[in-house]
Amino acid sequence: MNEQTNPAAGKGIAAGQPNQAxxxxxxAGQPxQAxxxxxxAGQPNQAxxxxxxAGQPxQAxxxxxxAGQPxQAxxxxxxAGQPNQRTIxxxxxxxxxxxxxxxxxxxxxxxxxxNQRPDLSVVSINPGQLRDALTWxxxxxxxxHLSFATAVDNIEHGVFTLTYALRNHAVNHAINxxxxxxxxxxxxxxxxxxxVYSAGQAALNSTGQAAAHPVATGTSGHSxxxxxxxxxxxxxxxxIHLLWGQAWTYQREMKEWYGIDFPxxxxxxxxxxxxxxxxxxxxxxxxxxxxxxxxxxxxxxGRTSHDPAVYMKKSLYPEPEAQS
Amino acid sequence: MKKDQKPPIPPAERATLDLDSGKYLVMWQxxxxxxxxxxxSLRLVIEGDTVVDCETHVGYLHRGFEKLMExxxxxxxxxxxxxxxxxxxxxxxYCYAAxxxxxxxxxxxxxxxxxxxxxxxxxxxxxFLMWIGGQAGAFGHGTIAQWSVTMRDYVLDxxxxxxxxxxxxxxxxxxxxxxxxxxxxLRHVLETMDTVQQNLDDIELVMxxxxxxxxxxxxxxxxxxxxxxxxGITGPNARAAGIRxxxxxxxxxxxxxxxxxxxxxxxxxxxxxxxxxxxQEMYQSIDLIRQIVDCLPADGPVREKLPNxxxxxxxxxxxxxxxxxxxxxxxxxxxxxGSDKPRRVxxxxxxxxxxxxxxxxxxxxxxxxxxxxxxxxxxTYPPEVER
Numbered sequence: 226m227n228e229q230t231n232p233a234a235g236k237g238i239a240a241g242q243p244n245q246a247x248x249x250x251x252x253a254g255q256p257x258q259a260x261x262x263x264x265x266a267g268q269p270n271q272a273x274x275x276x277x278x279a280g281q282p283x284q285a286x287x288x289x290x291x292a293g294q295p296x297q298a299x300x301x302x303x304x305a306g307q308p309n310q311r312t313i314x315x316x317x318x319x320x321x322x323x324x325x326x327x328x329x330x331x332x333x334x335x336x337x338x339x340n341q342r343p344d345l346s347v348v349s350i351n352p353g354q355l356r357d358a359l360t361w362x363x364x365x366x367x368x369x370h371l372s373f374a375t376a377v378d379n380i381e382h383g384v385f386t387l388t389y390a391l392r393n394h395a396v397n398h399a400i401n402x403x404x405x406x407x408x409x410x411x412x413x414x415x416x417x418x419x420x421v422y423s424a425g426q427a428a429l430n431s432t433g434q435a436a437a438h439p440v441a442t443g444t445s446g447h448s449x450x451x452x453x454x455x456x457x458x459x460x461x462x463x464x465i466h467l468l469w470g471q472a473w474t475y476q477r478e479m480k481e482w483y484g485i486d487f488p489x490x491x492x493x494x495x496x497x498x499x500x501x502x503x504x505x506x507x508x509x510x511x512x513x514x515x516x517x518x519x520x521x522x523x524x525x526x527g528r529t530s531h532d533p534a535v536y537m538k539k540s541l542y543p544e545p546e547a548q549s
Numbered sequence: 550m551k552k553d554q555k556p557p558i559p560p561a562e563r564a565t566l567d568l569d570s571g572k573y574l575v576m577w578q579x580x581x582x583x584x585x586x587x588x589x590s591l592r593l594v595i596e597g598d599t600v601v602d603c604e605t606h607v608g609y610l611h612r613g614f615e616k617l618m619e620x621x622x623x624x625x626x627x628x629x630x631x632x633x634x635x636x637x638x639x640x641x642x643y644c645y646a647a648x649x650x651x652x653x654x655x656x657x658x659x660x661x662x663x664x665x666x667x668x669x670x671x672x673x674x675x676x677f678l679m680w681i682g683g684q685a686g687a688f689g690h691g692t693i694a695q696w697s698v699t700m701r702d703y704v705l706d707x708x709x710x711x712x713x714x715x716x717x718x719x720x721x722x723x724x725x726x727x728x729x730x731x732x733x734x735l736r737h738v739l740e741t742m743d744t745v746q747q748n749l750d751d752i753e754l755v756m757x758x759x760x761x762x763x764x765x766x767x768x769x770x771x772x773x774x775x776x777x778x779x780x781g782i783t784g785p786n787a788r789a790a791g792i793r794x795x796x797x798x799x800x801x802x803x804x805x806x807x808x809x810x811x812x813x814x815x816x817x818x819x820x821x822x823x824x825x826x827x828x829q830e831m832y833q834s835i836d837l838i839r840q841i842v843d844c845l846p847a848d849g850p851v852r853e854k855l856p857n858x859x860x861x862x863x864x865x866x867x868x869x870x871x872x873x874x875x876x877x878x879x880x881x882x883x884x885x886x887g888s889d890k891p892r893r894v895x896x897x898x899x900x901x902x903x904x905x906x907x908x909x910x911x912x913x914x915x916x917x918x919x920x921x922x923x924x925x926x927x928x929t930y931p932p933e934v935e936r
Binding site: 341342344345347369370371375377378388390394444445448450469470471473475496498499508510514515 | 615616619651776783798799806880895905906934
């Protein structure tokens with residue numbers, strides 16, 4: 226395309242330079258215009274332990290705050306086990322994410338905190354306090370994004386394990402970054418040199434004694450899977466449709482697929498995916514889809530199926546004819 | 550819409566309507582309708598030619614994937630997962646494979662990391678090319694659809710050369726990718742990228758500077774930035790509202806930390822801005838593909854040796870692996886109980902919120918003729934709602 230003949234060259238983008246949009250809309254690399262919780266460069270980071278763990282080779286990004294990130298680092302001496310502080314500024318002021326496991330435990334009786342990945346943690350909460358805990362996580366701890374909600378049928382324990390996946394976009398891993406190549410190994414998804422972390426020493430662990438920094442420089446965000454075990458014989462859970470605008474869809478799905486009730490949720494009793502379904506909730510483990518299909522639907526003539534092992538055995542090693 | 554006019558924001562509450570009053574008309578759009586993306590239907594209540602209420606109905610393409618996966622071996626699920634989002638199966642393959650690798654503790658070779666990134670970017674481009682045809686077609690520009698679907702076919706030719714399949718590739722498998730690039734493939738990639746880029750320049754000229762397209766798309770389906778967190782909006786729909794979130798940057802998975810790109814951010818998330826932003830992301834994908842071709846290691850293994858897939862037991866655990874697909878956050882939540890079959894595989898598709906909750910609210914007050922353009926501008930794929 227000839228730029229000179231372009232009637233709106235000001236909004237155009239030069240061929241071969243897709244990352245350098247010069248127009249007014251949309252602009253590449255423009256800083257976030259979000260009014261939410263996204264940290265903005267220039268925001269003071271009150272990191273107290275912006276230091277690498279003792280015994281590790283000092284990295285360029287380990288004890289020196291990166292340019293453009295004013296950091297009031299007070300701990301200049303490398304101390305083993307010194308936690309790196311991650312303060313996020315939320316709607317109601319600053320919150321230090323290191324306190325999250327302890328806060329959830331003391332406020333809502335959360336237990337079984339577990340770091341699956343440096344940017345993914347799992348915690349269990351009593352279903353009675355689930356809505357309060359999710360509200361607090363959203364409003365105070367910065368977990369503003371509901372990725373999904375689903376359930377797992379743990380039939381052996383007689384419970385449905387509800388899972389709410391929340392995401393905190395504001396955790397900025399570029400602020401506190403220290404790598405420990407000696408104790409670490411490469412992440413599973415990104416084999417780059419920048420993403421070296423040590424297993425088990427994740428950003429947020431249950432004691433708050435975070436050490437090495439597990440995630441790639443420049444990445445951000447932390448995901449939290451919140452579990453709640455609901456009695457399988459009486460599955461009723463508080464609805465969170467007022468917290469997130471799309472939550473009622475997930476609740477409708479769980480009602481239809483598992484039979485978990487969410488009183489007050491909009492249209493929760495309507496059919497969602499399985500229109501005209503008359504069987505039991507189909508995602509329960511004790512629902513046998515094959516047996517249901519055999520019992521419900523008629524056989525269509527002209528269709529036969531063979532067990533592959535039996536069929537191949539018969540065709541390869543035919544039975545010797547009986548001697549008369 | 551006038552230039553200084555603010556796009557209207559639909560009300561949060563549904564209106565109470567007396568359908569027997571004779572003032573309203575109830576009309577179904579879909580499930581088989583050119584203005585609907587995929588198999589889905591909208592139950593519209595119309596007053597004059599304005600939509601006053603909408604209910605989405607999904608389920609026409611429900612195939613029970615999540616239930617089926619619980620009955621199959623880990624490896625047998627691969628032909629299933631790629632069919633969850635038909636126009637871009639590779640994101641399913643990547644998320645599922647990465648979740649298995651994380652649970653089983655498998656590290657993939659560096660060349661596989663690059664080839665996965667190449668595969669994901671190529672399918673991103675192909676999916677956007679299909680979308681832009683639908684977006685233009687919804688406003689009466691059928692020619693654009695013919696151009697862009699041709700370009701998509703050229704990209705699918707590349708996939709055929711790489712993996713043997715045009716639509717479902719099953720190229721990304723646990724432990725890496727299925728094979729190395731064939732001889733001459735990278736040259737074909739670069740040639741195709743040149744062709745597609747030329748065509749995108751034409752599309753920009755014809756579509757985005759067309760006065761009819763501008764008048765109909767500007768101000769349509771305005772998403773305020775406050776909705777992004779409230780409704781869980783991700784991807785280009787959120788970035789067009791000025792929220793700088795791109796999981797390729799935020800999660801830093803695969804080779805993305807080693808590529809040079811910045812998330813593209815817009816300002817006012819209406820249908821025009823979203824389509825404009827996606828056009829820029831197509832250019833960005835072309836640039837990323839060129840970078841990947843430059844950086845691709847010449848040799849090295851492309852996959853890690855796996856245990857016997859028929860007796861492969863994944864250690865007990867759970868994880869959630871997400872990736873940035875064309876529509877936003879695409880994720881797989883995988884739970885293993887230590888057996889040879891998954892306990893639970895849950896798919897998080899971005900259309901779950903875009904096509905249902907957001908769509909139902911945005912469509913209130915829209916002219917009936919613009920419903921199709923609005924729906925396409927959200928870039929929804931109903932199959933991932935139903936799974």
